[in-house]
Amino acid sequence: MTKVTMTVNGKPASGDVEGRTLLVSFLRETLGMTGTHVGCDTSQCGACVVHVDGKAVKSCTMLALEAEGAEVATIEGQAAADGTLNTIQAAFQEHHGLQCGFCTPGMVMSAAALLKDNPKPSEAEIRHYLEGNLCRCTGYHNIVKAIMAASGQDVSAIAAE
């Protein structure tokens, strides 16, 4: 076992891990932060997306030891301390961008990464950016709509509602 130390949602976090311990396992099992999910084992579904040093990564495809010293942000750190949802989270609720909620942490974290680089993405840019985030419930309609809304775009003309 090796000790790993990082910052998670602004707070120091450390624990003893094996070489093979994945970052997502460290978050879920060592830290008990179960908001980040595992939906596949081939790095495709994106339910495990977190930010490492400001970049979206798949925490199921990164070793915990690779995150030594890194700043990690997860879904648990997105809302304000009093529980108020951030703009993206609030837009997902407002526009029904989630159903079962399992892909949602990864979707929110990917959306946050997208909007940081591209504050007003087009529909096509959003759809393309979400290539690595699978959702089985929503048919993506309301996810795309929520991200457009979170970026301040008028979504009232979008079909169905």
Added chain:
Amino acid sequence: MPKDIDAKESGIGAASKRREDIRFLSGTGNYTDDINLNGQAYVHFLRSDVAHGRITSIETAAAAAMPGVLRVFTGADFEGVGSIPCGWQVTDRFGEVMQEPAHPVLAQGKVRHVGDPIAAVVAETAEAARDAAEAIELDIEELPAVVDMKAALAEGAPKVHDDLTSNLCYDWGFVEENKAAVDAAFDAAAHVTSLELVNNRLVANPMEPRVAVGDFNRATGDSTLYTTSQNPHVIRLLMGAFVLGIPEHKLRVVAPDVGGGFGSKIFHYAEEAFCTFAAKALNRAVKWTSSRSEAFMSDAHGRDHVTKIELALDADNNFTALRTDTLANMGAYLSTFAPSVPTWLHGTLMAGNYKTPLIYVNVKAVFTNTVPVDAYRGAGRPEATFQLERVIDKAALELGVDPIALRRQNFITEFPYATPVAVEYDTGDYVATMDKLEEIADIAGFAARRAESERAGKLRGLGVNCYIEACGIAPSNLVGQLGARAGLYESATVRVNATGGIVVMTGSHSHGQGHETSFPQVIASMIGIDEDMVEIEHGDTNNAPMGMGTYGSRSLAVGGSAMVRATEKIIAKAKKIAAHLMEAADADIELKDGQFSVAGTDKSVAWGDVTLAAYVPHNYPLEEIEPGLEETAFYDPANFTYPSGAYACEVEVDPETGKVSIERFAAADDFGNIVNPMIVDGQVHGGIGQGIGQALLEGCVYDENGQLLSASFMDYAMPRADDVPFYAVDHSCQTPCTHNPLGVKGCGEAGAIGSPPAVVNAVVNALRSAGKDVTHIDMPLSPARVWAAMQG
């Protein structure tokens, strides 16, 4: 949707925002894999890597000696333990019951599909269990596998189950008495259109893989199972009564937040029984978390029908008869509801939206060396809709008539309508949904859009179809006659607390459907209180008295109706209390906006006054009624519900590569009354996404040896955000259900049922616009298949 509905701010008809979203959006949901019990151990299953074989030896001593291993289980440990049961017994066309093989928790002697569990290692960590599983010494004599259904039925084919007479599970005819008349109608037809097609095998792939955590309390002798299930009560019954012999009062099943199901989490699985069994054997909590790779070879698959359908028409293009022949894959074992899917959920829907007077459906269900096949979103109804709506489009082609006009000409227009396949549609308006579809899809503008696509070098096609489904499954006495081994009612307990807040314990399970939001809308409307005063509890067999669970778009129609009935009892009792408080007659009490008043007077008491009186019964009619305010109701519907609709898809096809892109998609549905239009839209969106997935992308493929070729997301194509467009959905056409108190029909499966034929119709239409003589392409319409079809 109509403005009056859209404008409602709360209660029935309001687009109330989902309260469950807060925990899902903040990472504080409680999914089964988030549950970790004290002293928990982990299991890894050693699964067969051959499709068919005889276990000649299995040596576990080395594995058992590995670090951290608690115990290695094999089939021998499950001798005397029950078989995983099947919940539906189909009777064939000769009056014989289906062949029903045993389904052991761990393989006994033989393995029958890739992924069949052979042994289970329980260890201190998941990795230690997996490390040790590799040390099990296993010898399997590989046997010839049957994968193709026709080959499985051939004389002399290898048998999946040695103790059965063949690989034929049943040969079902429906309605058998109609067969001669149907054949005669074909002989007399002016035109017959025939089509052979495949309904492709799918993997449900909810984003949350299955998880089971078994626990045992030695002090009480109680077992608890936490599991990713759509119907925990059903799991308690099937596993307790049939597999492990644990009575209901000693077994609790909890399905907490569940990350999607789509049918695949209805069924009772071996891993659930194993974890419950092993927890008791080891006196340790035992956890199993499926990997996605494991899910591909252990979750029940869906669809997998091969069908020949024939449609007879008279000289005026009226449908006169329909005849189908289907092979339906059961896989290696009978999953919980598998036998019902190609029969009662499929044959009974073959009339579709049309007044075809004579119909005969034959289905042969076949055992193969593949993963068991069972219900997947729509379950039987997508298969029925696909073949019917495809053959109608082909008939329109052959006859040179407009496919929409041909449909309209044959629509059922009078209700109730008794079909020749034994069901009675209570309400519907197929003309209205088609009219609405033509409007929202802008069918009139298609020609111009096609011209524009052609200028860009693309082929553009339009596909339209209708669908009908039978939902709200359904009357227990009827399904009992049809072979169901369970009732299909639903229960609810409504508990009103002293200060007026309400907890509803429902047997319906919510795993994305938003019951925690929509169910309170109903109760709040009935009483006239704020939605936030109502809380829904579900997913724990210790709460609702019984539950048949969530599938078949039945939650609101059946579970919601039970909740309404229980609330009606609450209101009746509350009125008695109010009458006492106001010294009036029960019959004079009116309830509005949370106030009880005496008709014709200005006397009133608030909801909270009455609920408090129920629990502090100082001034209370104790001689007439008991204190407290809690009621339970069981609701068993009188009929199925019949949602229906019309869908349109526009595609562009790249003529050089065969790649299809969905440019527009529109759905006009009739779901009867609507409780939460936002949630209904979302259900339709999701169904369409899955339907497009089936039509264009998804296909579960085995090779001839029974090896799964599409065994991960690397080869099984899931729909992504850029595979689909925004959808135009409308549910303003509303013909309420006549036999449930809410007038609701159900919306969960419509999208998945209605969309695949629209996509295929559209692609065929596009290719024909370029002069290609294409009448059908089997799903999924991958670029390679479309390109091949264009080559002729």
Added chain:
Amino acid sequence: MYEFEFTRPASVAEAVAALSTEDAQALGGGQTLIPTLKQRLAMPTTLVSLSGVAEMQGIRLEGDGPLVIGGAVTHAQVASGAGAYPALAALAGQIGDPAVRNRGTIGGSLANNDPAACYPAAALGSGATIVTNIRELAADDYFQGMFTTALEEGEIVVAVKFPIPDAANYQKFVQPASRFAMVGVFVARFADGVRVAVTGASEEGVFRWAEAEAALTANFTPDAISTLTVDADGMIGDIHGTKAYRAHLVNVMTRRAVSASA
């Protein structure tokens, strides 16, 4: 995964030393290797992460070319930082998905040489030079069939030098499930001729399509190759497409790449 030791050296020399232990394996971004380890298809005793090696970072333009990209540079960094070679930046922006591009590295991709990966097409199509800790290898000598390269045991891709062509483009037709290249074609026009490299299609991994190169060198238009075909024998045939389909796509994607770069 089987258990392994993890080490993160700071220099190429340390990395080479770490890789000299038996069954040690280099770890780039891990976007292919970690899923492989999860399936227990490999059993290294030590994983040597190259992400901390300073000499393998950075993108720099030497004069008018080549563009030199460190072996540990991620796809995302190439997509945003290889402006001097727009076709290469565009290719990097099409690999995997955004999260994969934030971890996956050019050195890792080239060392793995997945037959459906994008970078091998860029490297071969550009006539790049693969710089290792011990030598420089021409791309033509480097790729030796699917998952096979000229790298010796313990040899690390330290950098890749891309000559910058006058015009270039990459066209990727994705396999619908994995979104790897079912056929990807990189076309690069240099003063002395045109190079065409094809990934995804062949059972032998990335290859140069010599007939198309000759035709396009003479006439850099899509029409110049409209009747050329690659032999369907030797193409990959699987559940996503037949050999003939892939052979057809090679022609289509090559024409599109020429159109887009012309």
